Amino acid sequence: MAVLPSLVTVADFAARLGRTFTPEQELQAQALLDDASSVVRAYVRQDITQVETTDTFTMRRADPVLHRCGGMVTLPQRPVVDIASVSINGTVTYDWWQDGNEVALRDWPWVRPPAAHRPPQVTVTYTHGWDPVPGDITAIVMQAANRVMVNPSGIRSETVGGESVTYLIPATGENLGVLLSRTEQKVLDRYRRTAGTVQVRNR
Template identity: 85%
Template sequence: MTVLPSLVTVADLAARLGRTLTPTQELQAQALLDDASSVVRAYVRLDITRATTTDTFTMRRADPLLHRCGGVVTLPQRPVVDIASVSVNGTAMTDWWQDDNEILVRAWAWDQPPAAHRPPQVTVTYTHGWDPVPGDIQAIVMQAANRVLVNPSGIRSETVGGESVTYLIPAVGEYLGALLSNTEKKVLDRYRRTAASVRLRGC
C-alpha cells in the first residue's frame, strides 16, 4: 500500500505559527500533520497530491442517451491530469476518449451469457491530483494539526466569580483534536468525491 505524503510540511506549519519548533515539537507536528492529512483525505475521498497510478476497473455499459460508445469507466481520483494508457481485458486500446474523469471506449462487443456475467476489466495508467496542494486544503490541515499542537488536552480555562474553572471541551462543543469541524467540512465539500468506481487492484 502506498503511503501518501502529508498535505503540509512541518516547515509550512512552523512558518504559519511564526516560530521555530524544537526537534521534539517537529516530530509531534509531523505526526499531527499526517493525522490531519489522513482525516482530510478520508473526508474528500481523494488522494489530493499529484501522482501517477495504475488501476483496474470494471467497465459499465454506457447510457445510450448520454454516451455513444461501447462502455464507460469512471476514474476515482480527481482532477485527471493525463491518461497514459488504457487496456481492456489485457488488450491495449487507442479507440477511446476522455470526458472529465471518465474514459469512454468507443466500441466494445459485450459478451452474451454466461460470459456476460464477467464484464470487461479496464486497466488505466493516469496522472491525477493537485500540484501544489490547494491553499484552502492546506489551511485546514494546519488548523487541525495546530489545535492539538498548542492544546493537546483540549483544556479551556476561565475565571468565574473569582475562581478558576477548567473544562476539557471548548465552549462550542466537543473537543475536535485533528478531526474536522462542520465549517471545515463545508470548505472541503467543493473537492469531495460523491461517487466511486469499482477498483479491483492497484499496481
C-alpha cells in the same frame, strides 16, 4: 500503493505559526500533519496530492446514442491531469477518449465470452490531484494539527494565578483534536467525492 506525503510540510507549518521547532517539536508536528492529512483525505475520499495511479475498474454499459461508445469507466480520483494508458482485460487499447473524469471506450464485444458472463475489466494508469495543494485544504490541515499542539489535553479554559486562558476549542466544548469541525467539513465539501466507481484492484 505508495504512501502519500503530508499535505503540509513541517517547514510550511512552522512558517505559518511564526515558530522555530525544536527537534522534538518537529517530530510531533510531522505526526500531527500526517494524522490531519489522513483525516482530510478520508473525508473528501481523494488523494489530493498529484500522483500517478494504476487502477482497475469494471466497465459499465454506455448509452450508444448519448455517449457514442461501447462502455465507460469513471476515474474516482480528481482532477484528472493525464491518462497514460488504458487496457481492457489485459490488452492495451488506444480506441478511447477522455471526457472529464470519464474514460469512454469505442467498442467491446459484450455479447461474446467472457464479456457475456462478466463485464470487461478496464485498467487505467492516470495522473490526478493538485500541484500545489489548494490553499483552503492546507489551511484546514494546519488548523487541525495546531489544535493539538496548542492544547493537547483538550482543555477549553483554565485559570492559573488569577489569569484565565481560553484555548482554541469550539464553544460546544467538543475536543476535535485532529478531527474536522463542521465548518471545516463545509469548506472541504467542494472537493468531496460523493459518488464513484467501484475500484477493483490497486497496483
